[in-house]
Amino acid sequence: MILDVGIEHEQGAFALQASFQSDGKLTALFGPSGSGKTTIVNAIGGLVRPDHARIVVQGRVLVDTKANIVVPKHRRRIGYVFQEGRLFPHLNVWHNLLFGRWFTPKGERTASFDHVVDLLGIGHLLDRRPSTLSGGEKQRVAIGRALLADPQLLLMDEPLASLDEARKAEIYPYIERLRDEGRVPIVLVSHSVAEIARLATSVVVLSEGKVVASGPAVEVLRHTHSFAQGGLTEAGALIEAQVSGHDAAYDLTVLQAKAGTLSVPRLSHPVGTSLRVRLRARDIILSLKVPEGLSALNVLPGFISSIDNAEGASVDVQLDCGGDPVVARVTRKSVEELGLKPGLAVHAIIKSIAFDPEALGVASAENM
Amino acid sequence: MEGLSPEEWTAVRLSLKVAFVAMAASLIPGIAIAFLLERGRFWGRQALDVLVHLPLVLPPVVVGWFLLIGFGRRGPIGAFLAEHFGIVFSFRWTGAALACAIMGFPLLVRAIRLSIAAVDRKLEDAAGTLGAHPVWVFGVVTLPLILPGIIAGMVLSFAKAMGEFGATITFVSSIPGETQTIPSAIYAYTQVPGGEGGAMRLTLVSIVISIAALWLSEWLARRVRGRVHA
Numbered sequence: 302m303i304l305d306v307g308i309e310h311e312q313g314a315f316a317l318q319a320s321f322q323s324d325g326k327l328t329a330l331f332g333p334s335g336s337g338k339t340t341i342v343n344a345i346g347g348l349v350r351p352d353h354a355r356i357v358v359q360g361r362v363l364v365d366t367k368a369n370i371v372v373p374k375h376r377r378r379i380g381y382v383f384q385e386g387r388l389f390p391h392l393n394v395w396h397n398l399l400f401g402r403w404f405t406p407k408g409e410r411t412a413s414f415d416h417v418v419d420l421l422g423i424g425h426l427l428d429r430r431p432s433t434l435s436g437g438e439k440q441r442v443a444i445g446r447a448l449l450a451d452p453q454l455l456l457m458d459e460p461l462a463s464l465d466e467a468r469k470a471e472i473y474p475y476i477e478r479l480r481d482e483g484r485v486p487i488v489l490v491s492h493s494v495a496e497i498a499r500l501a502t503s504v505v506v507l508s509e510g511k512v513v514a515s516g517p518a519v520e521v522l523r524h525t526h527s528f529a530q531g532g533l534t535e536a537g538a539l540i541e542a543q544v545s546g547h548d549a550a551y552d553l554t555v556l557q558a559k560a561g562t563l564s565v566p567r568l569s570h571p572v573g574t575s576l577r578v579r580l581r582a583r584d585i586i587l588s589l590k591v592p593e594g595l596s597a598l599n600v601l602p603g604f605i606s607s608i609d610n611a612e613g614a615s616v617d618v619q620l621d622c623g624g625d626p627v628v629a630r631v632t633r634k635s636v637e638e639l640g641l642k643p644g645l646a647v648h649a650i651i652k653s654i655a656f657d658p659e660a661l662g663v664a665s666a667e668n669m
Numbered sequence: 670m671e672g673l674s675p676e677e678w679t680a681v682r683l684s685l686k687v688a689f690v691a692m693a694a695s696l697i698p699g700i701a702i703a704f705l706l707e708r709g710r711f712w713g714r715q716a717l718d719v720l721v722h723l724p725l726v727l728p729p730v731v732v733g734w735f736l737l738i739g740f741g742r743r744g745p746i747g748a749f750l751a752e753h754f755g756i757v758f759s760f761r762w763t764g765a766a767l768a769c770a771i772m773g774f775p776l777l778v779r780a781i782r783l784s785i786a787a788v789d790r791k792l793e794d795a796a797g798t799l800g801a802h803p804v805w806v807f808g809v810v811t812l813p814l815i816l817p818g819i820i821a822g823m824v825l826s827f828a829k830a831m832g833e834f835g836a837t838i839t840f841v842s843s844i845p846g847e848t849q850t851i852p853s854a855i856y857a858y859t860q861v862p863g864g865e866g867g868a869m870r871l872t873l874v875s876i877v878i879s880i881a882a883l884w885l886s887e888w889l890a891r892r893v894r895g896r897v898h899a
Contacts, residue, residue, distance in 0.1 A: 375797045375802050383791065387789075387791050387792055389795075391813045400799050
């Protein structure tokens with residue numbers, strides 16, 4: 302087990318009572334502001350001393366309040382990438398990057414400087430001062446600085462929250478490469494479903510200091526009730542698809558998934574690239590017959606695998622489309638009128654425009 | 670206008686020596702006290718704060734008087750130091766340095782304390798997660814970040830020492846060649862007929878040294894600030 306966490310902590314009126322385990326390469330802690338995400342990573346990193354806790358990372362007990370064990374932060378070997386970077390202003394990029402290395406025992410310095418610099422594309426910044434870097438560059442340097450301390454685990458507390466969309470898009474590929482390399486497991490705090498859909502292999506959903514769902518990203522993201530806190534519109538399926546061609550005439554890209562072919566607005570990825578695509582439940586319509594005369598380009602045939610019980614007007618219908626899990630948000634009324642039930646053959650209809658480009662990540666199959 | 674007389678030169682050299690020693694000797698205690706006052710949470714912190722600031726608000730003569738009864742030959746501390754360590758303050762230039770150090774101490778501590786308050790403690794946390802022991806964090810993160818404040822404090826302490834008069838003359842008198850610093854010498858000149866020339870010369874020297882110190886500190890602070898601030 303990479304991560305085994307159980308924390309009880311009170312801070313004023315806020316009470317955190319969370320426990321979860323994860324073996325994911327990138328575990329996302331998801332939840333609204335004030336749900337306890339940052340307190341958890343701070344407890345793992347040693348910046349907060351929880352009232353009662355047991356925290357085990359890669360088999361090493363960092364905190365066990367019952368046994369009176371609390372490893373001080375400088376001996377935890379937990380990398381931490383902060384929301385605001387926190388680069389040392391009096392040191393240049395090169396010295397910032399090597400800061401943690403001074404304090405790493407010689408025998409444990411395995412991260413290669415050149416490799417990390419290359420991975421993050423920061424080789425041209427080494428002589429610069431942090432004050433001269435852009436937000437995106439600062440965060441890449443902050444990630445590199447944490448990696449070069451050879452951590453057992455990398456914590457990222459909303460590392461992209463202060464960046465605009467363009468800068469985020471600049472960083473995502475680096476985090477994906479880091480995850481796919483798999484040397485250091487990552488815990489990412491995020492309140493963006495798109496970000497999680499793109500990056501996470503495991504998800505822990507928090508609400509008001511409690512874990513409401515945890516498990517593989519594909520599973521957790523498909524179920525609406527994980528997102529009780531205002532996230533009702535955000536549930537969706539994650540499927541893997543390859544770029545099979547580009548249609549220059551209509552500015553479209555054709556993706557091939559197990560479920561079928563999908564046309565989406567033109568992407569820059571070359572043919573053959575594996576992508577993880579998020580299909581939001583609210584963007585999918587169900588039809589009993591093969592639809593005709595529709596403007597929507599994507600029709601995926603499949604079977605209903607289950608119907609989530611939900612309160613209110615809407616229901617999540619889980620589908621199996623050629624082996625890919627898909628989920629559609631429909632009204633309870635439609636379920637009754639169409640007679641939807643598990644086992645029934647249906648067609649899922651998705652508008653091409655509905656694809657969420659921010660949630661589109663490059664993925665290798667093992668990280669789905 | 671003719672050059673400085675040998676006696677005047679002696680006063681200038683002595684003043685520089687006293688001011689430099691006062692500044693240097695109070696530096697490390699100043700940093701330590703500034704940290705205690707800014708970061709410490711202990712009983713008696715308020716009292717320490719008041720004690721450190723007293724020289725700023727008390728009449729200098731009162732401070733000199735306290736030094737005289739505390740650190741004089743017969744004073745409890747003075748007698749102890751003289752007996753066990755052979756350190757004598759009364760009527761020596763070291764006494765002048767002590768008086769100057771104490772008078773400049775609140776200025777030194779205030780400047781350093783302000784810069785400590787301005788340090789982003791999150792940077793210290795970040796250094797901790799990178800494996801740095803708290804002692805190292807202080808040395809390689811906190812200290813460089815408060816350097817502009819330390820420089821400012823040192824200059825204030827030095828300038829205060831160059832101008833200190835009341836506490837010094839009360840504690841160690843005005844002995845030419847031993848405790849007669851520039852201000853004491855100027856005062857002495859004004860007390861004798863025909864002393865205007867010497868007073869004027871020393872006043873000019875005093876102005877030049879003050880401006881040079883200010884300029885040096887500005888230059889240093891600008892160099893450091895360029896490196897420290899984001």
